[in-house]
Amino acid sequence: MKPTRDATEPGPRPGPADFGLPRPAAFSSPAQPLRELGGPPGWPLLGHLPILDRRRLQQQLECWAGTHGALYRLQLGRRPVLVVADHQLAQDVMRRRPQRVLRSPTTRRVCQELGVDGLFMSEGDRWQALRRLTVRAFTPEMLRGFHPRLLAIGQRWRERWVAALRQGHQPDLARDLPRFSLEVGVALAMGVDLGAGHDGRGQPGAGSLQLQADIEFLIGQVWRRINATVPLWRWFKTAPERAVDAAIERVRQALLPIVEQARAHRAAQPEATPRHLLDALLIAQARPEAGEQPIELSDEQLVRLLTELVFAGEDTSAHSLAWLMTLASRHPGAWQQLQTEIAQACPADGPAHGPDYDSLRRLPYAEALIQESQRLKPVISLLMFQAAEDQVVGGVLVPKGAGLMTLNRYSALKLGPEDRHDFRPERWLAVDGQAPCASSMPFGAGARTCPGRYAALLQMKTLLALLAPALDLLPSQAPLPAEVLEVTLRPAALDLRWKLSSRCG
Numbered sequence: 253m254k255p256t257r258d259a260t261e262p263g264p265r266p267g268p269a270d271f272g273l274p275r276p277a278a279f280s281s282p283a284q285p286l287r288e289l290g291g292p293p294g295w296p297l298l299g300h301l302p303i304l305d306r307r308r309l310q311q312q313l314e315c316w317a318g319t320h321g322a323l324y325r326l327q328l329g330r331r332p333v334l335v336v337a338d339h340q341l342a343q344d345v346m347r348r349r350p351q352r353v354l355r356s357p358t359t360r361r362v363c364q365e366l367g368v369d370g371l372f373m374s375e376g377d378r379w380q381a382l383r384r385l386t387v388r389a390f391t392p393e394m395l396r397g398f399h400p401r402l403l404a405i406g407q408r409w410r411e412r413w414v415a416a417l418r419q420g421h422q423p424d425l426a427r428d429l430p431r432f433s434l435e436v437g438v439a440l441a442m443g444v445d446l447g448a449g450h451d452g453r454g455q456p457g458a459g460s461l462q463l464q465a466d467i468e469f470l471i472g473q474v475w476r477r478i479n480a481t482v483p484l485w486r487w488f489k490t491a492p493e494r495a496v497d498a499a500i501e502r503v504r505q506a507l508l509p510i511v512e513q514a515r516a517h518r519a520a521q522p523e524a525t526p527r528h529l530l531d532a533l534l535i536a537q538a539r540p541e542a543g544e545q546p547i548e549l550s551d552e553q554l555v556r557l558l559t560e561l562v563f564a565g566e567d568t569s570a571h572s573l574a575w576l577m578t579l580a581s582r583h584p585g586a587w588q589q590l591q592t593e594i595a596q597a598c599p600a601d602g603p604a605h606g607p608d609y610d611s612l613r614r615l616p617y618a619e620a621l622i623q624e625s626q627r628l629k630p631v632i633s634l635l636m637f638q639a640a641e642d643q644v645v646g647g648v649l650v651p652k653g654a655g656l657m658t659l660n661r662y663s664a665l666k667l668g669p670e671d672r673h674d675f676r677p678e679r680w681l682a683v684d685g686q687a688p689c690a691s692s693m694p695f696g697a698g699a700r701t702c703p704g705r706y707a708a709l710l711q712m713k714t715l716l717a718l719l720a721p722a723l724d725l726l727p728s729q730a731p732l733p734a735e736v737l738e739v740t741l742r743p744a745a746l747d748l749r750w751k752l753s754s755r756c757g
């Protein structure tokens with residue numbers, strides 16, 4: 253079996269083969285004004301705002317696409333929005349960035365107020381400069397340098413889950429996967445291991461615990477504030493809003509010295525291999541490529557960029573892993589096949605050891621599990637944009653300032669072969685490097701596609717390769733848990749059941 257691609261390191265995108273989806277229609281007739289396009293009935297003045305089901309928004313919008321077509325109109329207060337569910341038109345919209353299509357101003361403003369202000373939130377020249385810098389930081393060299401720390405974090409969590417099973421409890425992965433992911437994110441961003449022993453007894457120090465609590469708390473504020481009908485906190489600070497400000501300030505105070513230390517370390521050892529993003533960013537900053545303007549980032553700007561990178565990777569990676577395990581538990585033989593692959597590709601002296609970086613690049617079945625679970629459960633597939641100028645999308649004239657919402661999973665679920673609703677990782681083990689489903693775009697599309705995808709895939713494969721030899725995932729006949737949207741799409745509950753594998757004793 254050949255992998256469709258090595259998902260751990262950057263490489264060419266697979267070919268455009270798909271489930272035989274129709275090409276987009278050619279729109280030669282005059283464009284239809286957005287205000288005349290059909291859509292679900294809304295309220296006077298407020299439009300669809302009162303009927304949006306925030307936690308089930310993804311399903312609600314996909315369901316409306318089934319009724320009103322792959323292009324329909326919503327009215328969010330005074331703002332008209334074109335919803336684009338066809339994947340080729342969605343890709344077309346995303347490829348109009350950064351000039352003609354911008355990120356949603358609401359998301360941008362809310363995140364900036366929470367101290368998160370980097371690539372995701374930028375536009376124009378600032379985005380161009382940060383994008384170049386960030387993409388240069390996510391090198392295979394940096395990921396390789398980071399891998400030992402990732403392994404150490406994964407091993408620590410695996411020991412906890414093994415210990416829970418030895419004591420007769422099921423590990424609580426709904427609670428632990430986001431924490432694992434946060435530890436990985438902070439270590440990747442700035443080289444700090446939040447879970448490492450600082451107090452001599454193997455427990456994290458109070459500073460690390462506070463930072464972890466603050467970051468988790470702030471991540472939780474993003475969805476709440478995006479969905480607030482009136483952003484009261486801008487005029488009036490209640491006690492909970494003052495707690496948000498205090499958390500932002502504590503994160504800032506905790507990260508500033510880390511940036512200073514990294515600068516000092518880089519100055520003392522300019523040739524050392526980068527082992528985290530901050531290090532790689534400092535290198536990229538100090539050594540602009542030929543013809544590139546040098547980019548100067550202050551410590552404050554670096555803190556805000558790093559905070560964004562931590563936020564961007566936390567829920568996304570944790571919930572992708574949660575869906576993968578949930579789907580694998582419903583697919584007979586999937587976990588065993590993973591265990592066989594890991595046993596062959598990552599020979600270790602025993603389950604106490606971890607897979608090395610190179611062996612992780614030879615895991616076609618693990619990659620197929622990731623790709624197939626991301627096809628059915630992409631954790632970010634509802635993206636909100638704003639038209640920067642008048643433009644035509646799929647024959648609809650979208651005025652400057654209108655919203656554009658892409659439903660990136662809709663095509664993968666609605667069009668294609670009979671078995672498209674089934675979780676079948678085998679479909680990704682296709683020959684000739686052709687992707688079986690080009691409509692699947694879990695990391696976005698165009699110039700603003702996720703720069704952290706190789707880090708996320710490395711994190712997922714590392715955890716799978718650590719768990720497979722030690723734990724058996726028990727099969728389940730239960731229906732899949734419901735989907736809940738809170739920035740990312742997560743399972744409403746995790747009903748995984750594990751047992752120690754015979755190799756683990």
Ligand code: HEM
Pocket residue numbers: 346371372373383440560561562564565566568569572631632633635694695696697698699700701702703704705707708709
């Ligand atoms: C499984 C995990 C992940 C998923 C599913 C995911 C998905 C996405 C998606 C869908 C986008 C929007 C792309 C677009 O607008 O076209 C995005 C953007 C972004 N992601 Fe990820 N992501 C993941 C992990 C990460 C990690 C680990 C990091 C950083 C450490 C990261 C950093 C970013 C950043 C900075 C952007 C904004 C890029 C830009 O605007 O230029 N992501 N991600």
